[in-house]
């Protein structure tokens with residue numbers, strides 16, 4: 639039986655209408671205003687050196703306490719471990735180099751929403767992808783003693799952004815390290831500056847973990863790592879006992895297709911309690927994709943939104 643696409647598109651239209659009202663009250667900057675605002679936010683949040691890192695190295699690390707207080711990170715870790723215990727019988731990736739993966743956690747607990755909306759990482763996401771970036775995944779990874787193998791080098795935008803890649807970031811990943819990232823614990827490792835090559839990792843470099851230019855990102859629990867979608871990275875082999883717990887929030891620019899269906903799991907309450915940036919992250923701005931009702935079904939165009947401005951999404 640076919641999906642009832644009329645009902646589906648009407649439900650989405652309702653959410654888009656709520657999102658449009660939210661944006662009318664709390665405008666998202668566009669064009670030159672977006673450029674000015676992001677510079678201002680970076681300065682106010684004392685993120686200038688992180689922005690420079692993203693340009694030059696393709697990644698940056700926010701120290702514990704910068705993205706959120708440590709007790710928040712502790713609660714986030716416990717929530718992930720509790721979900722992991724519950725889902726374990728059907729776990730995806732048990733013992734794999736990525737660890738057990740828990741997909742689409744955002745609607746399951748407000749903590750994930752709060753992590754997503756943390757101001758410092760979100761300012762750096764706007765720096766890379768603009769204010770209309772969309773959330774692509776809200777996925778936790780739990781690596782235990784069974785995950786000992788290194789994770790091969792890759793770029794997160796591989797197989798999502800078609801070649802040739804542009805120099806501007808199209809994709810980025812926000813990684814909450816909720817346990818210590820050490821070499822023994824199988825930390826993330828990166829080839830700094832490789833995002834500037836704008837190419838996928840060649841087969842010859844998939845296992846480049848011991849290359850002298852590769853950096854192992856050792857960072858204490860509560861650190862948040864942000865990396866450019868074209869950065870070559872992997873994870874070193876894991877020898878530690880216990881679990882390595884991570885929340886990954888990959889994001890895409892407005893025009894790219896997110897991996898998880900956030901617009902379909904957003905509720906009116908979630909829209910009401912968050913700033914308008916949240917609606918952008920959920921993919922609820924703009925009118926496509928649409929069904930038989932066409933682009934304007936139930937969508938109230940905000941009075942300030944001229945066609946010209948709509949075309950200048952920053």
Ligand SMILES: O=C(O)CCC(=O)C(=O)O
Nearest residue numbers: 736789794825826872873
């Ligand atoms: O396990 C890690 O540290 C890296 C994970 C990763 O890069 C990915 O899942 O894309």
Ligand SMILES: [Fe+2]
Nearest residue numbers: 792793794871
């Ligand atoms: Fe990755």
